[in-house]
Amino acid sequence: xxxxxxxxxxxxxxxxxxxxxxxxxxxxxxxxxxxxxxxxxxxxxxxxxxxxxxxxxxxxxxxxxxxxxxxxxxxxxxxxxxxxxxxxxxxxxxxxxxxxxxxxxxxxxxxxxxxxxxxxxxxxxxxxxxxxxxxxxxxxxxxxxxxxxxxxxxxxxxxxxxxxxxxxxxxxxxxxxxxxxxxxxxxxxxxxxxxxxxxxxxxxxx
Amino acid sequence: xxxxxxxxxxxxxxxxxxxxxxxxxxxxxxxxxxxxxxxxxxxxxxxxxxxxxxxxxxxxxxxxxxxxxxxxxxxxxxxxxxxxxxxxxxxxxxxxxxxxxxxxxxxxxxxxxxxxxxxxxxxxxxxxxxxxxxxxxxxxxxxxxxxxxxxxxxxxxxxxxxxxxxxxxxxxxxxxxxxxxxxxxxxxxxxxxxxxxxxxxxxxxxxxxxxxxxxxxxxxxxxxxxxxxxxxxxxxxxxxxxxxxxxxxxxxxxxxxxxxxxxxxxxxxxxxxxxxxxxxxxxxxxxxxxxxxxxxxxxxxxxxxxxxxxxxxxxxxxxxxxxxxxxxxxxxxxxxxxxxxxxxxxxxxxxxxxxxxxxxxxxxxxxxxxxxxxxxxxxxxxxxxxxxxxxxxxxxxxxxxxxxxxxxxxxxxxxxxxxxxxxxxxxxxxxxxxxxxxxxxxxxxxxxxxxxxxxxxxxxxxxxxxxxxxxxxxxxxxxxxxxxxxxxxxxxxxxxxxxxxxxxxxxxxxxxxxxxxxxxxxxxxxxxxxxxxxxxxxxxxxxxxxxxxxxxxxxxxxxxxxxxxxxxxxxxxxxxxxxxxxxxxxxxxxxxxxxxxxxxxxxxxxxxxxxxxxxxxxxxxxxxxxxxxxxxxxxxxxxxxxxxxxxxxxxxxxxxxxxxxxxxxxxxxxxxx
Numbered sequence: 001x002x003x004x005x006x007x008x009x010x011x012x013x014x015x016x017x018x019x020x021x022x023x024x025x026x027x028x029x030x031x032x033x034x035x036x037x038x039x040x041x042x043x044x045x046x047x048x049x050x051x052x053x054x055x056x057x058x059x060x061x062x063x064x065x066x067x068x069x070x071x072x073x074x075x076x077x078x079x080x081x082x083x084x085x086x087x088x089x090x091x092x093x094x095x096x097x098x099x100x101x102x103x104x105x106x107x108x109x110x111x112x113x114x115x116x117x118x119x120x121x122x123x124x125x126x127x128x129x130x131x132x133x134x135x136x137x138x139x140x141x142x143x144x145x146x147x148x149x150x151x152x153x154x155x156x157x158x159x160x161x162x163x164x165x166x167x168x169x170x171x172x173x174x175x176x177x178x179x180x181x182x183x184x185x186x187x188x189x190x191x192x193x194x195x196x197x198x199x200x201x202x203x204x205x206x
Numbered sequence: 207x208x209x210x211x212x213x214x215x216x217x218x219x220x221x222x223x224x225x226x227x228x229x230x231x232x233x234x235x236x237x238x239x240x241x242x243x244x245x246x247x248x249x250x251x252x253x254x255x256x257x258x259x260x261x262x263x264x265x266x267x268x269x270x271x272x273x274x275x276x277x278x279x280x281x282x283x284x285x286x287x288x289x290x291x292x293x294x295x296x297x298x299x300x301x302x303x304x305x306x307x308x309x310x311x312x313x314x315x316x317x318x319x320x321x322x323x324x325x326x327x328x329x330x331x332x333x334x335x336x337x338x339x340x341x342x343x344x345x346x347x348x349x350x351x352x353x354x355x356x357x358x359x360x361x362x363x364x365x366x367x368x369x370x371x372x373x374x375x376x377x378x379x380x381x382x383x384x385x386x387x388x389x390x391x392x393x394x395x396x397x398x399x400x401x402x403x404x405x406x407x408x409x410x411x412x413x414x415x416x417x418x419x420x421x422x423x424x425x426x427x428x429x430x431x432x433x434x435x436x437x438x439x440x441x442x443x444x445x446x447x448x449x450x451x452x453x454x455x456x457x458x459x460x461x462x463x464x465x466x467x468x469x470x471x472x473x474x475x476x477x478x479x480x481x482x483x484x485x486x487x488x489x490x491x492x493x494x495x496x497x498x499x500x501x502x503x504x505x506x507x508x509x510x511x512x513x514x515x516x517x518x519x520x521x522x523x524x525x526x527x528x529x530x531x532x533x534x535x536x537x538x539x540x541x542x543x544x545x546x547x548x549x550x551x552x553x554x555x556x557x558x559x560x561x562x563x564x565x566x567x568x569x570x571x572x573x574x575x576x577x578x579x580x581x582x583x584x585x586x587x588x589x590x591x592x593x594x595x596x597x598x599x600x601x602x603x604x605x606x607x608x609x610x611x612x613x614x615x616x617x618x619x620x621x622x623x624x625x626x627x628x629x630x631x632x633x634x635x636x637x638x639x640x641x642x643x644x645x646x647x648x649x650x651x652x653x654x655x656x657x658x659x660x661x662x663x664x665x666x667x668x669x670x671x672x673x674x675x676x677x678x679x680x681x682x683x684x685x686x687x688x689x690x691x692x693x694x695x696x697x698x699x700x701x702x703x704x705x706x707x708x709x710x711x712x713x714x715x716x717x718x719x720x721x722x723x724x725x726x727x728x729x730x731x732x733x734x735x736x737x738x739x740x741x742x743x744x745x746x747x748x749x750x751x752x753x754x755x756x757x758x759x760x761x762x763x764x765x766x767x768x769x770x771x772x773x774x775x776x777x778x779x780x781x782x783x784x785x786x787x788x789x790x791x792x793x794x795x796x797x798x799x800x801x802x803x804x805x806x807x808x809x810x811x812x813x814x815x816x817x818x819x820x821x822x823x824x825x826x827x828x829x830x831x832x833x834x835x836x837x838x839x840x841x842x843x844x845x846x847x848x849x850x851x852x853x854x855x856x857x858x859x860x861x862x863x864x865x866x867x868x869x870x871x872x873x874x875x876x877x878x879x
Contacts, residue, residue: 078387
């Protein structure tokens with residue numbers, strides 16, 4: 001009786017991967033950095049956040065299940081615990097794969113008053129994306145975010161590790177053109193910047 | 207235990223009553239000493255407090271020099287508040303009641319209130335606390351959060367996310383108690399949900415416990431889901447007979463059918479936990495293959511008969527020859543085993559009974575030293591040798607983990623495969639299969655300061671590791687092995703070597719194997735494999751199978767089949783049709799453990815009573831009753847009328863069981879003398 005009202009049969013749950021089934025993708029540099037970071041903390045649990053930043057860089061800006069499993073495996077924590085940490089923080093991209101560049105538009109009070117919703121609508125008409133969406137070519141993801149703590153430059157947008165503001169339509173056009181011509185992904189670049197911040201100078205990969 | 211004077215105490219005031227408690231005791235525990243109740247959701251006495259639900263808030267103040275009380279401006283969570291000198295706690299003020307109402311209204315904002323169809327309805331802490339402390343209405347008129355319902359996390363546990371109040375008990379259970387950390391909170395705020403990694407299979411061996419500790423109906427049992435309402439169920443105390451640990455459980459039944467099993471607290475055995483094998487492994491009680499009437503073979507067919515005809519057949523076969531034998535297995539009560547032995551010894555003039563199916567016999571220990579399961583907790587170091595504890599004795603595994611988690615015991619695991627205990631072990635000695643005896647001897651040698659290079663080469667464990675492990679071993683080290691070790695080569699040598707290294711425990715694996723050994727089953731000249739071999743070679747005239755399916759317990763199926771085919775007369779006494787059933791000459795239906803009064807001896811020689819929960823199926827009888835009635839036909843006398851009488855007769859004959867009969871035992875059981 002009870003089986004009838006369950007979503008899906010209880011016996012076909014996929015099981016979490018075993019250690020030997022993982023497809024580990026960290027580069028030499030990533031492994032080196034993680035080993036260095038492990039020495040910064042009293043236990044491996046504390047190393048989950050920087051570990052996830054390395055993974056976000058190594059996995060092209062998106063923490064999918066495989067990335068989380070790899071971090072958990074390398075830090076000897078449970079998969080569920082690391083996933084719980086990763087999904088708690090919005091700066092880790094766990095829900096869906098972001099585009100090459102993430103346009104994070106501040107919509108808090110100062111920016112709002114200075115027209116950030118107008119810019120939001122402009123992005124929608126120009127790129128066809130609104131909050132949480134990615135362009136079809138995979139270049140841009142647009143997100144409305146809470147206060148970026150730079151009201152003097154309202155309306156403000158964060159792309160990667162850079163703030164752009166005050167913005168208007170013309171400056172936005174120029175920024176988007178500039179990003180189109182940018183070689184690498186600013187999402188990955190920002191993850192790398194954050195990893196480098198965590199490391200001591202001698203530990204950085206030259 | 208430390209003397210009471212050594213414990214630092216503080217005096218606090220609870221609702222104007224003075225109370226002296228140990229310093230640092232949590233207020234939520236202290237108020238219980240006076241009989242006050244603080245409503246809780248997330249707090250659990252066996253886990254670390256987190257203060258997540260805010261249900262336990264109390265008003266707290268401190269006595270001022272002028273005698274007045276200065277209250278803190280905000281209420282405090284009693285579950286995270288340690289008692290300190292002069293603390294004044296109020297659990298029953300208007301402000302506290304108002305705050306509790308607020309907390310409950312808030313918790314209920316996103317709760318679906320589908321109580322009419324919820325499994326937890328009627329035994330739900332959220333319902334109870336709302337009834338006693340909550341507001342009668344809600345101001346929330348907006349649309350509630352909706353989330354997947356009935357999400358099967360595993361074949362045992364179904365998750366209903368809407369009902370979750372995010373207390374984190376389940377998450378903490380997997381982190382602190384079972385140690386597999388399979389559950390964690392994903393996302394945050396109102397979207398926070400306890401789940402497995404990627405919503406994949408919840409693989410814990412103790413997953414059933416989260417269903418019980420969930421204070422709402424968010425984690426429900428897949429097997430029990432929508433089967434019954436709690437108030438329609440009858441509940442009686444029972445003992446789990448799925449392994450030798452003898453866990454205390456509540457058996458919930460309805461119209462003579464077992465519906466579910468819940469953990470029952472017994473600090474000496476299982477605290478309050480159950481393993482999945484025990485919690486979900488009681489389907490056999492409701493099996494359609496249960497045996498209801500005696501059967502005898504007439505021609506080629508088994509035909510239904512009455513007890514006296516079945517007895518006559520048995521008596522004819524077993525008295526016409528003394529070349530007979532009996533094989534037992536698991537979950538026979540002490541009474542059954544004693545009556546069985548008595549019938550064989552006195553009625554059938556045979557002592558060829560065995561219950562044990564390991565390759566070599568367990569070592570009989572004349573001192574009866576079996577340190578208790580609870581004492582593992584206090585051991586400074588623990589050596590788990592050749593046993594995958596989480597699979598073989600799951601609740602002992604929890605004790606070992608608790609010793610490490612709570613008391614910082616150093617755990618050393620020696621096994622030829624990876625085991626669950628590796629995750630918290632100080633040292634893992636991964637040896638080559640079959641080198642148990644060598645490794646045990648090497649540990650002893652290393653302890654004595656001898657070189658272990660040769661053994662290191664043989665076992666594949668580095669010599670430094672062996673030396674490091676030996677350094678942890680002291681006379682108070684708990685050395686845990688199980689009867690599984692007896693299937694490995696050189697088991698007796700290994701046990702002999704380990705014996706000198708600490709408090710050696712060699713736990714039996716089947717329910718009441720320990721009892722069978724104490725009663726003297728298995729003292730014949732032949733072991734179970736030899737009895738089967740004799741049967742195969744036609745050297746045995748009659749064989750009695752007491753509640754055992756040899757196909758299940760004996761790896762050599764060809765031997766079992768040949769033995770059952772070739773033995774002249776085979777009695778199958780069982781509660782359910784088993785593999786031996788088709789070969790039977792006589793089938794005697796037996797009550798299952800929950801259907802008759804009986805006592806069971808667990809692996810650490812703790813004897814517990816298991817009163818009948820359900821009525822016997824059809825004409826099935828407790829095995830001891832059948833033996834008693836056969837004895838009566840052989841030699842007139844006064845039969846036993848109940849399990850207590852059998853127990854008293856057992857106590858008179860086997861000293862260890864003196865004063866341990868069914869009626870003499872307290873609810874929580876007693877260690878054997």
